Amino acid sequence: MRETVNAKAHECVHATTPRILHVTEALGGGIHSAIASWAAATPELDHMVIARARPSQATYAWPINVTPSLHETSLAGLYRESVRREQAYKPHAIHLHSSKAGVFRAGRYQTRRIIYSPHCFAFQRQDIGQLMKTFYRGIEELLAPRAVIASVSSEEKEQAESLREAVRTVLVPNYSQVDPRPLDVTSRTIVTVGRILPQKDPRFFMETVRHLRSDYDIIWIGDGDPVLRQELISLGIDVTGWLPMDDLVRRVGRAGLYLHTASWEGSPLATLEAINSGTAVLSRDIPSMRSVGYEVPSATPHGLAAAVEKYFADPSYRETVFNACKIIQNENSQLMAAQALRTAYSTRATQPQETT
Numbered sequence: 001m002r003e004t005v006n007a008k009a010h011e012c013v014h015a016t017t018p019r020i021l022h023v024t025e026a027l028g029g030g031i032h033s034a035i036a037s038w039a040a041a042t043p044e045l046d047h048m049v050i051a052r053a054r055p056s057q058a059t060y061a062w063p064i065n066v067t068p069s070l071h072e073t074s075l076a077g078l079y080r081e082s083v084r085r086e087q088a089y090k091p092h093a094i095h096l097h098s099s100k101a102g103v104f105r106a107g108r109y110q111t112r113r114i115i116y117s118p119h120c121f122a123f124q125r126q127d128i129g130q131l132m133k134t135f136y137r138g139i140e141e142l143l144a145p146r147a148v149i150a151s152v153s154s155e156e157k158e159q160a161e162s163l164r165e166a167v168r169t170v171l172v173p174n175y176s177q178v179d180p181r182p183l184d185v186t187s188r189t190i191v192t193v194g195r196i197l198p199q200k201d202p203r204f205f206m207e208t209v210r211h212l213r214s215d216y217d218i219i220w221i222g223d224g225d226p227v228l229r230q231e232l233i234s235l236g237i238d239v240t241g242w243l244p245m246d247d248l249v250r251r252v253g254r255a256g257l258y259l260h261t262a263s264w265e266g267s268p269l270a271t272l273e274a275i276n277s278g279t280a281v282l283s284r285d286i287p288s289m290r291s292v293g294y295e296v297p298s299a300t301p302h303g304l305a306a307a308v309e310k311y312f313a314d315p316s317y318r319e320t321v322f323n324a325c326k327i328i329q330n331e332n333s334q335l336m337a338a339q340a341l342r343t344a345y346s347t348r349a350t351q352p353q354e355t356t
Contacts, residue, residue: 017044018046020092020094021082021091021093022049023049024096024098025052025100027049027068030119030268034097035066036177038337041334041335042064042065046065050069050081052073053069057161061074069085071173075134078101092111093344099121099122103139104138105147109153111235114148115149115180116147117152117172118140118149118151121159125135125264128248128343144164146159146284147168153173156288170343171340173333173336175272176272176275178276180276180329183325183326185257187217187317190218191279192221193273194221196225196229198221199264199265200262200263205220205261207301208259208308210301211304212308215308217236219238221251240294256272257280257308258275259281259283260289261284262284263286266288271294280318282308282311283296284304285287286299292328293331295329
């Protein structure tokens with residue numbers, strides 16, 4: 001097992017500072033950004049992150065109050081490491097991120113302050129059958145009382161509250177650390193950011209592009225499945241691979257529109273970063289994006305393509321999209337995230353013996 005630790009950052013935090021131990025099975029892209037931003041929102045806390053790393057988007061540098069510890073190990077090995085770190089680190093609370101690390105709620109941590117951020121529940125996946133969805137939901141129902149569920153959208157919060165009666169939930173919005181710029185249309189470039197995998201639904205994206213009547217430059221920032229990547233390239237889409245964060249923000253900010261076509265989501269950071277970069281967002285109509293407040297004109301490629309054309313051609317509709325983005329920007333702020341996190345970290349989960 002290989003481990004990398006930023007010990008210098010840890011030394012900068014006073015020993016009496018309240019501590020939060022974050023655990024995630026896959027640290028990359030959105031989860032990295034979420035943890036980094038939530039740590040930045042709570043500078044009075046000392047955050048330790050233990051994780052299995054994966055190749056993905058180059059994202060924010062860790063704030064000074066974060067000590068990351070990355071491991072090449074199995075899921076079981078990660079759990080054992082989290083138990084060992086809890087005993088040594090003695091955190092005020094443990095924050096589990098994503099479904100696989102969420103299973104660690106079944107373990108025996110010393111603290112009862114357990115927070116779980118699903119970052120989109122596994123049973124909401126659209127690339128699996130009903131049997132697997134039922135299985136994943138059953139796990140979530142069983143483990144729901146063992147943690148405060150920190151949801152990133154009102155739709156995800158409703159899903160959490162549907163699992164069991166009296167489930168403890170809190171809405172912790174994602175927010176962008178990109179310095180905000182005014183929304184504008186400076187080019188006829190359409191951009192999206194994400195892993196080229198079924199969740200981001202690149203084939204829906206491609207079908208939307210095929211329905212566009214006008215000429216646009218189309219960019220996909222990210223990487224993933226080589227077959228899907230080649231399909232994107234064959235359609236004339238510029239696939240950049242993963243970019244350093246500064247380059248990503250510049251490329252997104254030069255686009256005229258961010259087009260989001262994911263099949264399922266929690267509340268993506270990439271779209272919030274696009275808004276702060278000065279690029280408005282149009283999204284496929286899915287429940288989570290609708291609940292956050294994005295303009296979601298259609299659930300079909302044909303309908304979404306028509307909305308893209310209208311966005312570039314009709315100033316009135318473009319202003320409608322801009323206004324939706326501005327509301328989202330105001331409602332997904334650092335201040336709101338900080339307040340929600342402090343509430344979550346001060347709440348005790350149900351004791352394991354109380355679950356049925």
